[in-house]
Amino acid sequence: MPRQxxxxxxxxxxxxxxxxxxxxxxxxxxxxxxFLLAAMPQRKRTTVKELLKHNQVMVNATVTTQYDMTIGEGxxxxxxxxxxxxxxxxxxxxxxxxxxxxxxxxxxxGLLSMGxxxxxxxxxxxxxxxxxxxxxxxxxxxxxxxxxxxxxGLMLFAKNIETKDSLQHNWNNMVLERKYLAVVEGNxxxxxxTVKSYLAENSAFEVYSTDNPEEGQLxxxxxxxxxxxxxxxxxxxxxxxxxxxxxxxxxMKDLGHPIAGDKKYGAHTSPIHRLALxxxxxxxxxxxxxxxxxxxxxxxxxxxxxxx
Numbered sequence: 001m002p003r004q005x006x007x008x009x010x011x012x013x014x015x016x017x018x019x020x021x022x023x024x025x026x027x028x029x030x031x032x033x034x035f036l037l038a039a040m041p042q043r044k045r046t047t048v049k050e051l052l053k054h055n056q057v058m059v060n061a062t063v064t065t066q067y068d069m070t071i072g073e074g075x076x077x078x079x080x081x082x083x084x085x086x087x088x089x090x091x092x093x094x095x096x097x098x099x100x101x102x103x104x105x106x107x108x109x110g111l112l113s114m115g116x117x118x119x120x121x122x123x124x125x126x127x128x129x130x131x132x133x134x135x136x137x138x139x140x141x142x143x144x145x146x147x148x149x150x151x152x153g154l155m156l157f158a159k160n161i162e163t164k165d166s167l168q169h170n171w172n173n174m175v176l177e178r179k180y181l182a183v184v185e186g187n188x189x190x191x192x193x194t195v196k197s198y199l200a201e202n203s204a205f206e207v208y209s210t211d212n213p214e215e216g217q218l219x220x221x222x223x224x225x226x227x228x229x230x231x232x233x234x235x236x237x238x239x240x241x242x243x244x245x246x247x248x249x250x251x252m253k254d255l256g257h258p259i260a261g262d263k264k265y266g267a268h269t270s271p272i273h274r275l276a277l278x279x280x281x282x283x284x285x286x287x288x289x290x291x292x293x294x295x296x297x298x299x300x301x302x303x304x305x306x307x308x
Contacts, residue, residue: 018136019082026075032059033067035077055084061098063087074291086135093127096154096295101163101288103128103141104295107155109274113146128157144168148246150261153180153279154295158287166287171243176292177283180238180248181226181299183276183306184257185267188234192224195251199244206264207246209254219244221251229307233260233271235299237280248277260306272302 024039036048036057055063058078059071063085071077076099078085088095092108107113107124114125125143132139142164144156158164167174197209198216210216220241227235234257238248249265252258258266260276281296 019080022079022081024077024079026071026077027073029070029072031067032057032064032069032071032077035071036079039077040079051079051081055087056080058085061095061103086131088131090127093124096297097293101159102286103157103159104282104293105155105157106297107147107152107279109150109152112149113155114143124155125157132159145171145243147279148249148275148277150275151180151277151279152300154282154297155279156282156284163287167284174285174287175283176285177281177294178240178243178279179281180240181278181280181303182223182236182238182248182252183233183260183303184236184252184255185260185269186232186234186257187228188223188225188236188255188257190225192222193255195221195223195254197251197254199247199250201245207244207250209250217244218242219247219251221248227307231306231308233306235303235307249275271306274302276303276306278303 022040024035026035030038033048033052036051037045040048049067051057052065052067055065056079057064058080059069060075092111094106095103096106097104105124105128112119112123114123115121125141129141132141140160142158142161144158144164144167147153147155156167158167197219198211198213199207199219200210200216201207222239222241223236224238225234226237229235240247246265249259249262252262253265260267261270261272261274262277263270278297278300280299281294283292283294285291286293
């Protein structure tokens with residue numbers, strides 16, 4: 001009979017043991033350290049200080065060591081009694097918010113939302129998936145919507161299939177607002193306006209506008225001028241009534257003011273060596289708690305530099 005091989009000591013595969021995490025909802029405004037003392041009266045002040053010191057306290061999605069941080073109604077404080085919370089860091093992705101059901105991130109430009117048949121390298125999806133698997137191998141991640149590779153800004157992911165289905169099946173009712181920032185070539189005369197057309201795609205995967213409703217899907221884009229510059233650029237805030245592929249890029253081209261850096265759709269300049277399009281704000285109804293969730297990022301510094 002063949003000899004049975006035994007694992008080397010310490011190489012045995014141990015089952016995953018979940019961390020012991022206590023969760024405390026916040027009912028009124030307080031300083032974090034005072035709140036923890038009141039929420040955990042069985043623990044000494046020195047113990048609470050050690051928990052804060054060693055990254056074992058999280059407010060909403062953010063690990064914090066700031067004992068005098070102000071928290072308020074609607075916030076959630078989590079305390080990991082087993083170990084430090086994993087602290088996420090990536091130079092092209094930052095986590096804006098995370099709970100048991102959703103993750104909101106700020107995606108850097110030049111990063112695909114998810115992989116394709118021809119591209120299997122690092123993507124926003126793979127970066128977040130690896131982070132969640134690090135916390136617990138059983139964790140899952142689902143993409144809800146996408147941003148173009150060269151568009152930066154806010155993206156929403158689901159952490160379970162129920163949340164994914166709820167968001168995707170009720171997208172128009174649950175996603176209350178999505179606003180973008182775009183720097184376009186030239187000075188737009190009107191302070192605000194609306195572009196409406198039907199969008200179709202040709203064999204070269206280029207999206208174009210048509211007046212024929214049988215040829216494409218209806219797309220409506222609204223814009224508002226935030227700033228004009230003497231350099232020949234205009235900073236716009238753009239909102240979407242519909243969410244079609246390359247919608248903003250095509251409609252800016254239709255206006256005669258393509259987005260700076262968007263060679264595919266008619267731009268002649270690229271002063272910041274990237275597409276000047278950023279998903280600035282995202283507002284949605286939380287699929288589980290039904291809370292109104294709103295997130296906003298500042299104007300990217302490179303955009304501001306174009307329209308000084």
